[in-house]
Amino acid sequence: KNEVEQSPQNLTAQEGEFITINCSYSVGISALHWLQQHPGGGIVSLFMLSSGKKKHGRLIATINIQEKHSSLHITASHPRDSAVYICVTPEGAQKLVFGQGTRLTINP
Amino acid sequence: DAGVIQSPRHEVTEMGQEVTLRCKPISGHDYLFWYRQTMMRGLELLIYFNNNVPIDDSGMPEDRFSAKMPNASFSTLKIQPSEPRDSAVYFCASKMGDTQYFGPGTRLTVL
Numbered sequence: 001k002n003e004v005e006q007s008p009q010n011l012t013a014q015e016g017e018f019i020t021i022n023c024s025y026s027v028g029i030s031a032l033h034w035l036q037q038h039p040g041g042g043i044v045s046l047f048m049l050s051s052g053k054k055k056h057g058r059l060i061a062t063i064n065i066q067e068k069h070s071s072l073h074i075t076a077s078h079p080r081d082s083a084v085y086i087c088v089t090p091e092g093a094q095k096l097v098f099g100q101g102t103r104l105t106i107n108p
Numbered sequence: 109d110a111g112v113i114q115s116p117r118h119e120v121t122e123m124g125q126e127v128t129l130r131c132k133p134i135s136g137h138d139y140l141f142w143y144r145q146t147m148m149r150g151l152e153l154l155i156y157f158n159n160n161v162p163i164d165d166s167g168m169p170e171d172r173f174s175a176k177m178p179n180a181s182f183s184t185l186k187i188q189p190s191e192p193r194d195s196a197v198y199f200c201a202s203k204m205g206d207t208q209y210f211g212p213g214t215r216l217t218v219l
Contacts, residue, residue, distance in 0.1 A: 031206065041197060043210035086151070094139060095164065096208075098151040 002027040002089050006099040014107055019074040021102045023087030032070050033088040034061055037101070046072075046085075077106045112211035114200050120217045126188040129214045132181055133202030141208065142175055142185050143199040151199070157183065190218045 003026040013019055023032070031050040037043045047054050047061040049070070054061050058077075063070040074081055087099035113132040121127055133140045141156040155165040160177045168175070172191070177183040187194055197215050201208040 033208075035210075041213050041215070043199065043201075043213075045207050045209070048206050094141075094156055094158070094203075095153055100150050 002029065002091055002097045004087055004089055004097050004099040006085075006087050006102050008102060009100065010103045010105075012105045012107065013077055015078060017077050017106075019077050019081070019104065019106075021072045021085050021087075021104070023070045023072070023099055025068050025070075025087075025089050025097075027089075028065070028068065029089045031090065032063055033096070034070075034072050035086040035088060037084040037086060039083065043086075074104075079106045079108050082106050112200055112202050112209050114198075114211035114214050116214060117212060118215045118217075120219065121190055122219050123191055124189045125218075126186065127190045127194075127216060127218075129185040129198050129200075129216070131183045131185070131200030131211060133183070133200070134204075134209055135181065137202035137204040137209070138180075139203040139208075140177060140183050141201040141203070142183070143201065144196045145199060145213070146196045154185070154198075187216075190216075192218045194218050 005024045007022045033048050034046040035043055036046050049061055049063050058075045060073040082105050084101040084103050086101045088096050091097045115130045138159050142154040143151050145151045154167045155175045156163055157177045173187055175185045195218050197213045199213045200211040
């Protein structure tokens, strides 16, 4: 079974700071997802990536398949970025293995 | 599209009662997933369907839990009888292609 580890578990930063959240996994995969869960509980899929880098606004996700590692970066962080960020890897054809999440708090 | 719709959004019930959670997936999506989220265990997959057929229910905790998908636009997750340890947020998600779209969740509290 794929083991997914995220770091840090909790992160507090000031508005404007550059944020990095890391995800490591134990079994080779073809793709990885990043989810964002807002304080109200809603879950949004941010990225699905299988190689290299993807960018969406101030969010950048990278993956290194050989090293079994992915990072999520947020540039010019804002209080509205405060959320739990979850790394997700596939297990089999359709099942997902979830990381424990990183709770990010951006203070104004 | 309205996205994945779940009802009710909040449910408070007493131990021993039957609880039914409902989900309407995004039209055209051929996969539907039920997840449970708790503080202790995070997000866990309970069961998923493909074209209305249950494919993998290995995550269903015990016989008290059952799920059905009678048609492509509706699924239910039933707990009978409910217990306090079932208190959690239950998410439904649907998928076509690579991305899962999550519903807003149902927060269940069993007293």
